[in-house]
Amino acid sequence: MTIPRSDRPPAGPAHRADSWRPHDVFTVLDVGGTTLRTGSYDPVTAAVSRVRRVPVEGMARHPEDSVAGLQRRVVDQIVHEVGRHTAGTAPRAVGVAFAGPISAGGLVLAAPTVWGRRGDPLPLGQLLTERTGVPVVVVNDLTAAAWRYAATETEPFCLITVSSGIGNKVFRGGEVLLDADGHGGELGHWVCDPSPGAPLCDCGARGHLGAVASGRGVLAAVRRAADADPAGFARSRLAARCGGRVPGIDNPAVAASVREGDEFTTQVLRGTLTHLAQAIGAVFTSVGVCRYIVMGGFALAVGERYRELLVGELVRLGCFGLDADAVDSMVSLGEPDDDHGLIGAGRLLADRMSRPSPAGAR
Numbered sequence: 001m002t003i004p005r006s007d008r009p010p011a012g013p014a015h016r017a018d019s020w021r022p023h024d025v026f027t028v029l030d031v032g033g034t035t036l037r038t039g040s041y042d043p044v045t046a047a048v049s050r051v052r053r054v055p056v057e058g059m060a061r062h063p064e065d066s067v068a069g070l071q072r073r074v075v076d077q078i079v080h081e082v083g084r085h086t087a088g089t090a091p092r093a094v095g096v097a098f099a100g101p102i103s104a105g106g107l108v109l110a111a112p113t114v115w116g117r118r119g120d121p122l123p124l125g126q127l128l129t130e131r132t133g134v135p136v137v138v139v140n141d142l143t144a145a146a147w148r149y150a151a152t153e154t155e156p157f158c159l160i161t162v163s164s165g166i167g168n169k170v171f172r173g174g175e176v177l178l179d180a181d182g183h184g185g186e187l188g189h190w191v192c193d194p195s196p197g198a199p200l201c202d203c204g205a206r207g208h209l210g211a212v213a214s215g216r217g218v219l220a221a222v223r224r225a226a227d228a229d230p231a232g233f234a235r236s237r238l239a240a241r242c243g244g245r246v247p248g249i250d251n252p253a254v255a256a257s258v259r260e261g262d263e264f265t266t267q268v269l270r271g272t273l274t275h276l277a278q279a280i281g282a283v284f285t286s287v288g289v290c291r292y293i294v295m296g297g298f299a300l301a302v303g304e305r306y307r308e309l310l311v312g313e314l315v316r317l318g319c320f321g322l323d324a325d326a327v328d329s330m331v332s333l334g335e336p337d338d339d340h341g342l343i344g345a346g347r348l349l350a351d352r353m354s355r356p357s358p359a360g361a362r
Helices: 067-085 124-132 141-150 209-213 215-228 230-234 237-241 251-259 263-287 297-302 304-317 324-330 340-354
Strands: 026-031 035-042 047-055 094-098 136-140 157-162 166-172 292-295 331-333
Touching: 026 067, 026 141, 026 340, 035 067, 035 340, 047 067, 047 340, 067 124, 094 124, 094 141, 094 340, 124 136, 136 141, 136 340, 141 157, 141 166, 141 340, 157 263, 157 297, 166 209, 166 263, 209 215, 209 263, 215 230, 215 237, 215 251, 215 263, 215 297, 230 237, 237 251, 237 263, 251 263, 251 297, 251 304, 263 304, 292 297, 292 304, 297 304, 304 324, 304 331, 324 331
Parallel strands: 026 094, 094 136, 157 292, 292 331
Antiparallel strands: 026 035, 035 047, 157 166
């Protein structure tokens, strides 16, 4: 598989192949809207170890900060975590999977789940290279995750994450479908509800799929439903988990209630999945990809029941030319862990670092 132009690190001294040896272990990070993960990636075994998880120093922890302030916090946090992970010794190379569209030079164009409103683009690759003094590759988190699945997937596929937000990447013909500025693969910002009172997305717009069907979106929908139907909520397993208090509802409680078959919570989730199913149907009918892998903290927390409900909505809405059995077989869950971005960033980094420098690069 080749990495698309929009996700290729720039050529230059920090990316020369002769700075890398096949037995080196890389430091890899996955920066999401909620959690920052750091680990070591061994290119020989294609495995990660020593994984540490901490809350991201983004808008969820500092809601009053400006975009610029949050950007500084996140950059500082990444540098700190790299130093902590390597005990102050400079790593051989660093790979970063980041929750946002990334341009050709490692420029973060937006990060709705990390710092919300769209501020100035952040040259994350350049900043991290300067501050760590080692080769750094920064790519979109789903582009990175796809490198994990590309090792086993033989057909074109669409990778979808349902976590703090929603994102996707379509891989076909050995590359991700993106343009040079990183546009594409942001299904979470498709407008699925054009009404004036539609849920507010982290990016500041209303009615985006991520605002409706992400983990944060589902949580907000469940709380609204509990407020609107207090009697139904009081009878639910969800209420028992939350002490009967709407403010006590959280995503783990929502996921557990759905797994246990709680009808109140399941109905709310099914309503949000209608929009996700419509989005998948549009991808299917427009580009003909017949393989969909669903990952992300919220979807995987609900587990197989999430897949069943999503397939049910796809069957109900219809995928032109496919019967129910075909629809069922085209959707699967990702691996039951949260190492997708770490493993993918490691695979990508090993591939990038092993390639000869372009002619003229120094």
